[in-house]
Amino acid sequence: MNTDVRAVAAQALDQIARGGVSLRSAFAQAAPRLADARDRALLSALLHEGARWWLRYDAVLDRLLQKPLRGREPVVHALLVLGLVQLAVLGLPEYAAVAGTVEAARALKRPQLAGLVNAVLRRFLRERAALDAAVGRDRVAHSAHPPWLVQELAADWPDDIDAVLAANNAAAALTLRVNRRRASRADLVERLLAAGHAAAPHAWLADAVVLEESTDVTALPGYAQGHFSVQDGAAQLAPELLDLADGQRVLDACAAPGGKTAHCLEHHALDLLALDRDPERLNQVRDNLARLGLQATLAAGDAAEPQAWWDGRPFDRILLDAPCSATGVIRRQPDIRLHRRGGDIARLAAEQQRLLDALWPLLRPGGRLVYATCSVLRRENQQQIEAFLARTPQAAARAAVPPRFGRAAGAGRQNLPGGDGMDGFFYAIVEKQA
Template identity: 55%
Template structure:
């Protein structure tokens, strides 16, 4: 376990220095990666509390390398219903790990952890007076949520700290969700179909490696959150009052990586001429891999969607999906590092990029065409406020409300009217915009 703890501490140290957990896990030895990810997720979900307690026990912060392991151990000792390890195991292995990490600090770590165990109840209660520790989110994040969602902010934060379900999208051309449930049962896996809005969605009772999913390698199923599965049908389905799309529509997926929504568009419209764009060439490679697994074809270009002169051939699009760069504040339960990586000033900067993308892509849309604007954010600045401002700037744009699809979708257990039912969706925002002929 000591090797694992040092890997976790490296990950926590990297996140606190501003590095993405995904990038850090990629450097982890393959045999330790699953365990490192699981424990890192736990630590990051309790990091606010661990930091507050460490300040009580050791007001002068130790060196970053030492602090990361100390915080990891404190988070693993945090009182939870089902701890990953017994208390004595965490202390013993953390001290052993520290001897290899920074030998002179092993005694210090041992003393702090043992004091925490002796006074745990009182220390946790004292730390909980700090909202950032009580909710395990930065103070600025709490204030923004309180302003945006005064009735739901605590429930959103609680949802962020729970483990997410594993959701699948059954290939629309290769069977129904009900058919795939039978294949799962034969493989010893259980789940449930969601419908009616997310008709191809299946939520597993327990997460499973993709190697255990029947037909995954052949493209029969993909891993995709239920909320993300709403993008393609929202863009492509016939809607009252909207001109129908051509039989072979010209589509743009403007920020396509990693390709889940790209492949879903092609599942629902196999004859489409689709351009998948992304500013990050490395991430665009993941789109290529996803399409290859599903035996799909699209044109891929690494380019900034705002710089249309560099990539657009002048032919307008029938429909555009803009899944814009955002804070990822709606998918914190899947990416618990996000809350610690973001800064308060990031939201205005991201909103400016979103606005620039909308303005740049709108002229590329045919009259009568449609654009779906999406973000995996619960912040209004990246959702409804963004769309309201866009409509003010573009008199030829009209928002088309679609019940259960458009607006802010919140990851709340009591939102049974949302697609997928209780606790099955991440936080998302969708708007369907049409260009007046």
């Protein structure tokens, strides 16, 4: 079993960048190979920053290598990317980063390439200023974002594109959501501080606690007892926008992994149906509710085909957290920039339209539908809702989303990544006229 952390990381990063494996899955598969918790922490850092900066250091390697390795030795190519990340991003001591990466080449059974690895990293250190300047002239390589996404962001947010790109490349704070049925936020903050974690209540989100550094949340005090969940602040806005009250019949139409379902139930006693088309992901909802001491009705099914799961009783509230490009959470899931393609957006927009049109008849007159995405692209957000309102006579964007939820974007509001320290998120409220 290969237990060299950099070698393990190179194999996993190659799966992410070349094989299309999600960062979460690659880490889950690789971490058990490492017995030491410090090695697993380094593996996590290497994979996150390797995925985040792949497009930049992949381009840098083209300037450092006469004959590229990505085609004939892809894992060593990934190892070199990680070597550059250690030096330029993680700031590891130069000797440790270079020596450890060279040793990893041997652990990968590529001893004949160890000298090349050493030479490339040493050359990078010598020529770093010139390489940085050259890469800085290419927005795609400099920002480590794919061309299609840079073009979309420039079209949608011309005055904000540099800020969005920078926010996507900055590590995000860890945000928790207190389960108010089992704990108070003040008590949770006190216990976290006592355990040595820099924690503070969010300035205006009533249930949010912000930790300065990421950590293994399962080891935090109160996790096993269901006192809190992990949820970014931007995702903690749904209960307020739904305008919930005890006894309402509520549909969470794309519920997995269950964060918004749980948050709604933490606030009110609801007749809530948590629906998801993936039975395996629905198990995550079930597990999360069990840990938090909450109950809901769970059903597997396609939200756009209600005849297969709906009992005919209308809902007072519908939350449609629609499948989307996830371009608002790239700072947390940097592999999105490697896996998402520009051609995906039209397909996703069509699916969002399909869901909106299918769910609308299930809402009672006078009821409210909240449309949400973790996207920053207008085709999935502002334009999607404007088109829905235009083709749906009974639909009215009567309730304004509060300004603190982001900037005005048509009938909704858009928070851009990093805004108020939160992820990129879009929300719109649509009410059915009686």
